[in-house]
Amino acid sequence: xxxxxxxxxxxxxxxxxxxxxxxxxxxxxxxxxxxxxxxxxxxxxxxxxxxxxxxxxxxxxxxxxxxxxxxxxxxxxxxxxxxxxxxxxxxxxxxxxxxxxxxxxxxxxxxxxxxxxxxxxxxxxxxxxxxxxxxxxxxxxxxxxxxxxxxxxxxxxxxxxxxxxxxxxxxxxxxxxxxxxxxxxxxxxxxxxxxxxxxxxxxxxxxxxxxxxxxxxxxxxxxxxxxxxxxxxxxxxxxxxxxxxxxxxxxxxxxxxxxxxxxxxxxxxxxxxxxxxxxxxxxxxxxxxxxxxxxxxxxxxxxxxxxxxxxxxxxxxxxxxxxxxxxxxxxxxxxxxxxxxxxxxxxxxxxxxxxxxxxxxxxxxxxxxxxxxxxxxxxxxxxxxxxxxxxxxxxxxxxxxxxxxxxxxxxxxxxxxxxxxxxxxxxxxxxxxxxxxxxxxxxxxxxxxxxxxxx
Numbered sequence: 001x002x003x004x005x006x007x008x009x010x011x012x013x014x015x016x017x018x019x020x021x022x023x024x025x026x027x028x029x030x031x032x033x034x035x036x037x038x039x040x041x042x043x044x045x046x047x048x049x050x051x052x053x054x055x056x057x058x059x060x061x062x063x064x065x066x067x068x069x070x071x072x073x074x075x076x077x078x079x080x081x082x083x084x085x086x087x088x089x090x091x092x093x094x095x096x097x098x099x100x101x102x103x104x105x106x107x108x109x110x111x112x113x114x115x116x117x118x119x120x121x122x123x124x125x126x127x128x129x130x131x132x133x134x135x136x137x138x139x140x141x142x143x144x145x146x147x148x149x150x151x152x153x154x155x156x157x158x159x160x161x162x163x164x165x166x167x168x169x170x171x172x173x174x175x176x177x178x179x180x181x182x183x184x185x186x187x188x189x190x191x192x193x194x195x196x197x198x199x200x201x202x203x204x205x206x207x208x209x210x211x212x213x214x215x216x217x218x219x220x221x222x223x224x225x226x227x228x229x230x231x232x233x234x235x236x237x238x239x240x241x242x243x244x245x246x247x248x249x250x251x252x253x254x255x256x257x258x259x260x261x262x263x264x265x266x267x268x269x270x271x272x273x274x275x276x277x278x279x280x281x282x283x284x285x286x287x288x289x290x291x292x293x294x295x296x297x298x299x300x301x302x303x304x305x306x307x308x309x310x311x312x313x314x315x316x317x318x319x320x321x322x323x324x325x326x327x328x329x330x331x332x333x334x335x336x337x338x339x340x341x342x343x344x345x346x347x348x349x350x351x352x353x354x355x356x357x358x359x360x361x362x363x364x365x366x367x368x369x370x371x372x373x374x375x376x377x378x379x380x381x382x383x384x385x386x387x388x389x390x391x392x393x394x395x396x397x398x399x400x401x402x403x404x405x406x407x408x409x410x411x412x413x414x415x416x417x418x419x420x421x422x423x424x425x426x427x428x429x430x431x432x433x434x435x436x437x438x439x440x441x442x443x444x445x446x447x448x449x450x451x452x453x454x455x
Contacts, residue, residue, distance in 0.1 A: 009057045009264050013050075022267035024050050026285050028058070028066065029235055029266070032075040035161035035190050047073045061265060062235070063212070063228040070189035071161075076196055078212040080229055081327075082334040083236065085418040086287065090152035091159065098341055099146075102137055103153040106130045108195045111162065111186055120173050120182040124150060134343055141177045148174070162190040202348045207338040227252050234262060234270065234279050238286065239420040239434050241276040244327040253277050275433040290419045295397050299389060300412040301438065304421060306385040308439035311375035311431040321373035324423055324430050374423070374430040382409055382428065 013021045024046045028034070034043045047054065051068055058064040058075065065076040088096040088104070096104070110126040111118070127150065128139040140146050151174045157163045158170070163184040172180025198210060214225065230252035233240050242250045252258050259270040262279060269280045281289060291301045311319055386409035390402055401408045413429060416422045422429040 007264050009061055009261060010053065012053060019267065020046070021050050021053065022265065024054060025057070025265050026267070026283065028054065028073070028075050030285055030287065032077060033160060033190075033193060034073040035187070036071045038160040044071065044073060057265060061228065061261060062232045063225075064232075067193070069193065071187070072189050072193040074193040074196065078214075078228075078232070079210065080212055080233065081331050082207060082211070082338065084334060085238070088156060091155045094152060096152070096156075097149075099137070099149045100152050102131070102134070103127060103139065103150050104156060107153050107157060108162075108191060111157075111191045112195065114186055116186055116188070117166065118184055118186055120154065120168070120170060120184065121177065123154070123184075124177070135345075147177065157194075158184075160190065160194070162187055162194060200348075202346055205342070205344075205347055205349075206335060207342075208335045222248070227258070230258055231262060234258070234277060235266070235285070237420065238281075238290065238418070239276060239278040241420070241432070243275075273433070278434075288418070290415065290421075295401055296408065296411045296415055298393075298396060299386065299401075299408050300415040301441070302389045302393065303382070303385055303409070303412050304416060304435050304438040305441045306389070307377055307416075307422065307429075307431050308435045310377055310381060310385075312436065312439055319375040319377070322376050322425070322430060324374045324432075325425070374432060376425070376428050377422075377431055378428040382413065385409075386412070 010018065010021055027039075027043055028047060031039050031043065034047055036044055048068065051066070055066045058066050063078045067074045067076060088101070090096070090100075106127045107123065109130065110123060114123075114126075124139070124141050128141070131137045131139040138146070139150060141150070151170065154163065154170065158165065164187060166183045166185050168182035169180055170182045173182055174180075204210065226246070226248040230245075230249045233245060233249065234253070240253060242253060245253065253276070254272075259272070262268065262270055266279070266285065268282065268285065271278050271280050279285070291297060383406070386405050390397055390405055390408070394402070397408070413422065413424065416435075417424055417429075419434070421432055421434045423432060
């Protein structure tokens with residue numbers, strides 16, 4: 001007799017529709033904003049097809065809210081911590097810095113009060129006026145660095161359909177503001193969907209105030225909240241270490257229900273190890289993948305192999321081990337880094353506002369039970385390893401990387417850190433357990449075909 005399996009999610013989805021539904025879940029998790037053109041013209045119909053079930057499952061499983069208005073679908077996520085591994089990127093792949101984020105926010109503010117059309121020069125003038133009132137920012141279109149940062153912010157909005165080019169050329173203005181112009185149609189539904197702060201920003205005195213700090217009213221509510229945190233931590237992070245989360249969340253990560261729930265929702269398999277878990281991304285749930293393509297990704301894999309051999313080789317020189325900074329300490333450092341750029345002059349203190357929860361200082365924190373010390377690999381070893389990689393696999397890397405091996409090493413280490421493989425510390429990196437997956441990996445470099453000659 002066939003055993004009846006009861007699922008908590010996708011309960012009204014048939015077996016024939018399940019793969020399409022899981023594709024819609026992955027689509028919304030990867031792209032919290034979906035418009036008629038972003039990420040492509042097929043995305044919005046896929047989400048609308050399962051809108052009712054998506055709203056229910058995303059709310060119950062992750063505590064997220066899915067909103068559909070006009071030609072947009074917006075996933076309002078609850079954030080438990082600051083995450084530096086998902087930066088905004090320009091069309092050319094350039095990472096957003098403080099200036100680009102500031103221009104993006106000011107562009108949204110200008111578009112929110114503009115009409116249905118706006119020229120690029122008008123947008124630049126309005127943003128420049130607002131930026132001039134913020135100390136240390138400003139916007140001078142005649143300065144190349146300012147103009148490039150502003151164009152990256154506008155391009156980000158154009159990609160997502162908030163701005164639609166009606167006439168002219170953005171590239172001509174980017175080359176010379178006095179010689180070119182562009183006219184945009186403003187998609188107000190997209191602009192409204194993009195800017196959805198959970199609090200009035202003038203009342204926010206720290207980035208930590210934007211994180212989820214909801215309190216449970218009962219034991220069942222607390223267990224439900226911990227399960228939601230566990231699920232969203234897994235889908236938002238490449239790898240989750242048990243030592244980085246609260247004990248209640250770690251218990252859910254160890255259980256079998258979480259794996260079954262995430263497989264049912266996303267179609268992906270959860271891999272569990274003694275140190276933590278990861279969701280095996282075989283279909284591109286994450287914007288960035290590892291191992292991936294490109295010179296930096298290839299160098300990162302090869303460097304991971306070297307790190308694994310250095311940290312785990314029983315016959316090699318003994319590796320110094322250090323206690324890794326705990327997650328609370330790293331979060332405190334990130335909060336302080338973000339708060340350093342807050343425009344405090346515009347802050348408005350509310351009399352009845354509750355104080356923002358604070359994280360204990362490192363010396364006040366209790367040690368995590370079972371916490372282990374991680375191997376330290378020095379910067380000198382990293383430099384030598386990158387040099388050896390370039391020498392051994394020279395044909396796989398372009399001339400620019402051979403001319404600047406330090407930059408290649410820096411970007412490869414940054415990629416490994418984004419995926420939880422290492423922790424950057426003064427003097428080197430701490431090797432985390434994920435690196436062990438790449439020990440004894442054999443790399444094969446395909447030879448480029450020789451150019452044909454006439455003789």
